[in-house]
Amino acid sequence: MRLRSLAIRNYRSIRRLQVEFPEGLLGIVGHNGAGKSSLLEAVAWALYGTPAVRTRAEAVATIGVSDPCQVRLEFDLGGEAFRLERVLKPSSTTAELARGDELLAEGAREVSDYVTERLLRMDYQTFYASIFTRQGELDKFVNMSSEPRRQAVERLLGISDVRDAGQRARQQKRDLGNRLEGLRSQLIARDGEPLQPRLVTELAELRERSAALTKAGKPLEAALETATLQDAQAVKAWEQVEANAEKYRTAEKRRDAAQGALKLAGERLQNAQKTLDNSYKKEKEAAELRSATAASDAPGKLAALREKQATVEKELQELAAGKGKLDAALAASGRELASEQKHLQEIRELGAESECPTCERPLGEHGAALMGRIADEIEALEQQQRETSAALETLAQTSKATDSRGAALGKQEEKLRGAEAAHAAQLARLRDLEQALARKPELEQQLAELQAREQAARTEQEAAHAALAKLEFDPQAHARARQQREVVAAALSEAKLALERHRGELARAGDGVKAKQAELERVERAQAQIGEAEAELERFGLLEQLLKGFRSHITSRIAPTLAAHTSRRLAQLTDGRYTQVEIDGSDYSLKVFDGVEAHSLDRFSGGEADAFSLALRLSISQLLAERAGTEMGLVVLDEVLGSQDELRQRRVLEGLERMAQSVGQVILVTHIESIKDHLPHVWELVLDDERGTVLREL
Ligand SMILES: Nc1ncnc2c1ncn2[C@@H]1O[C@H](COP(=O)(O)OP(=O)(O)OP(=O)(O)O)[C@@H](O)[C@H]1O
Ligand SMILES: [Mg+2]
Structure with a gap:
């Protein structure tokens, strides 16, 4: 890099x-x-x-x-x-x-x-342990524990690939061994005997049985053919008989229907006759009612009575009005009388010296005259009162007589109302009867029609009976034909079932042959595979040995090479003070010779130990750089x-x-x-x- x-x-x-x-x-x-x-x-x-x-x-x-x-x-x-x-x-x-x-x-x-x-x-830890020395981590490599350090070196120098390949070869060998065991177990039966010859014998037996079954199927197929033929004949015969029976059932239905229709027509005819008979009775009743209602005088009498009642009512009203007037007159004269009497009393009490209450002049000698006048007026008023009371008495007597006339008329009215109600009821009934009687011609017409219908139903019934009698139907022969057909059908399905069962058995036997055949093929395949696997197992065994040898060859060279590099570098760094190190091939741990004896690093000073660590790190980097294939x-x-x-x-x-x-x-x-x-x-x-x-x- x-x-x-x-x-x-x-x-x-x-x-x-x-x-x-x-x-x-x-x-x-x-x-x-x-x-x-x-x-x-x-x-x-x-x-x-x-x-x-x-x-x-x-x-x-x-x-x-x-x-x-x-x-x-x-x-x-x-x-x-x-x-x-x-x-x-x-x-x-x-x-x-x-x-x-x-x-x-x-x-x-x-x-x-x-x-x-x-x-x-390499991971970042190996990176820091080898080519990249972080501040304060110079001794990281020597301080690593044995196994991680061995792994780091082997990974860095590519030896781990050889080791991995060896492990893979070993694993392959193990897998092949297991596979071989599995294959071999396929060749042995449960009882420990070899499987292949036994399978051959069993297969031959199964094939024989299958052939025998194929042969046994022939008569069953012939039986099915016969049964099918017989069934077809029986079905045909049955269809003929059944067609005849169907006609008979249809004729029976026609007869039953005709009988039903006749019965119904008879019932309707009877009902119509009854209704008509009834209307004759109604006719009679109506005639009686007509003469009875014509003779009744209840409405006329009631009208006359009502007139009389009106007269009485009017008289009573007039009497009441007269009484009102008389009562009012009596009251008015009463009030006047009281006023005069009071006046008289006042003048008496005031005496001759006093003033006239009306003209405000002294009464003087006029007092006596005034009092005399008032007494006259009182006298006249009392007379008037007596007359009015007598008139009221007379009026009361007249009213009483008129009231009892009204009461007598009321009683008469009650009786007449009953008679009138009976008359109205008779009229209503008569109206109903006349309404019902209006339908009489219609009823007579209906009756004639129903009679014709009944006659037609009777004719149809006779025709249906005649048709039924003409058909020659034998229920016993019909039942026999049905039974015959069922027997033949049962025989047919029995034959089908037998053949089906046989075919199932044959198919199972065929499956058995196939399964046995497959088992035999599997066993024979396993035999062939065992040969191949044995050869392969031998090859992997060889490969594993080779890789093992190769790896121990490389590792046996790495530790001395690394030790030689480190020793040289250390001699140079320490100006010849230390010239030889020892590196353990199993975990790449470092020891430094002081004189003839090798010591681990903790025996040396801090600066010396740093120098050793530096020499080792630089040697690893050198080795990496020298290694073909990786340019580190x-x-x-x-x-x-x-x-x-x-x-x-x-x-x-x-x-x-x-x-x-x-x-x-x-x-x-x-x-x-x-x-x-x-x-x-x-x-x-x-x-x-x-x-x-x-x-x-x-
Ligand atoms: N996230 C950050 N942002 C800014 N400064 C940072 C950050 N992290 C660290 N520093 C600072 O960066 C500076 C440089 O640190 P660095 O470790 O690189 O120094 P150095 O040159 O290696 O020093 P030394 O010689 O002591 O090892 C330090 O002052 C540190 O505190
Ligand atoms: Mg720093």
């Missing part, structure tokens, strides 16, 4: 950055917090996304900036150019990976998966010099420069300013308050 260019927007302290990577050894220098690690981390983020960064996903976006965080990386791998872009927006992350113009993957997750599985063929020409080292003294730092730089020639691209990040002068390419990063990280190529 060769990095070509990097464009960053808003990644941590880097607001805007665009660089082209040089070949060979590149140093990135700058003070603490300048943005060195951020620049490298942006590369890892573009490749692997969130898991590859040291913080939460959102924390990579520059604080206080709302524009998207964006990294665009161009690199070469295996002779082809790739372009990778990852963009973090507030709501989502997008990513795109392309080879030339061809889009290889799209989407944050998809791009990471593509890089892991198909492009670099990149080594990234973030702050690996911190624990080394000046001499060792110089040695490391010398070693890296040499390494860059074979590996291709080596990027060293450090805050140690002094190394600037020893490097062919240097980028200096400075943190500017306004613009964020600023890059200067020296």
Whole structure:
């Protein structure tokens, strides 16, 4: 892998950055917090996304900036150019990976998966454990536990493919073994005897039985034919008899209908006769009523009485009016009398000295005269009253006599009203009778018609009887024919059933033959497959052995090769102080010889252990770069010099420069300013308050 260019927007302290990577050894220098690690981390983020960064996903976006965080990386791998872009927006992350113009993957997750599985063929942890050394993680590789470290090395160097192939071969062998077992079990019957010869015998037996059944079917078919013929004859005979019977039933119906009609006509005739007889009686009654009503004088008498009653009523009204007048006159004279008497009394009480109440002059000697006049008037008024009362008495007597005349007339009226009501009832009845009698000619006409109809019904009945008698129908012969037909039909369905049953049996026998045949074929196929599977099993066994041998051959070479590389590099880094390491082929753990004895890393100083780890990491990268097929020409080292003294730092730089020639691209990040002068390419990063990280190529 060769990095070509990097464009960053808003990644941590880097607001805007665009660089082209040089070949060979590149140093990135700058003070603490300048943005060195951020620049490298942006590369890892573009490749692997969130898991590859040291913080939460959102924390990579520059604080206080709302524009998207964006990294665009161009690199070469295996002779082809790739372009990778990852963009973090507030709501989502997008990513795109392309080879030339061809889009290889799209989407944050998809791009990471593509890089892991198909492009670099390592996950981000292996990436950080081998070619990309993160700040403070120099010893990550030696500190890994045995099994993950073995897996990481084997995956990095492609040995895991051989191992996987071996495992697949083993699995195939296992599957084939199971299959063979299954196939072999198909050749054995439940009782443990071989299945094939038994099936052959059974099939022959079944075929024989089927042939016998085919033969047995012939007489059954002949029987069905005979029964079908007989049934046809019986049906024909039956149809003739039945046609005759049908005619007879029709004639019977006609006779019954004629009888019914005759009965009905007789009943109607009787009814009509009765109605007519009745009207003769009514005629008589009407004649009697006519003479009775003509003789009645009740209405005339009642009219005369009403006149008399009117006269009496008028007299009574006049008497009442006279009484009214007399009562009024009596009352008026009474009032006048009282007034005069009061007047007289007043004058008596006032005496002669007083004033006249009417003319207001002193009464004096006129008083006595006045009083005499008033007494005369009172006398006259009393006389008048007596006369009026006598007149009223006379009037009362007259009224009483008139009232009793009225009462006598009332009694007479009651009697006359009864007579008149009886008369009216007779008239009403007479009207009804006359109305009924008006229909008499019509009734007579109807009677004549009904008589004719009855006669016609009688003739029809006689004709129907005659027709029935003419038909020669024998119910017993009819019943016999029906029975005969049923017997033949039953025989036919019995023959059909027998043949059907037989055909079912034959079909089942045929199925049995087919099933047995199929079973035999299956067994014979299994026999053939067993041969093939056995040959295949042998081939896979061989393949598994070969792969196993191949893998142990490679791994047996890797550990010594890696140890030789590391030893050389270590001798150079430590100026010959340490010259030999030992790498365990089973888990790639590292031991360093001090004198004749090999020690694990915890026995050495921190700086020494860092130097060993660096030597091992660089050797792995070297080995990767040398491996045919994978071009892993990149080594990234973030702050690996911190624990080394000046001499060792110089040695490391010398070693890296040499390494860059074979590996291709080596990027060293450090805050140690002094190394600037020893490097062919240097980028200096400075943190500017306004613009964020600023890059200067020296
Ligand atoms: N999201 C962010 N937005 C802005 N600045 C950030 C963000 N995340 C981290 N920083 C700051 O960016 C600066 C650069 O950090 P970085 O780790 O790249 O520095 P460095 O150059 O590697 O320093 P050192 O030499 O100490 O390792 C730091 O000051 C850090 O606090
Ligand atoms: Mg840093």
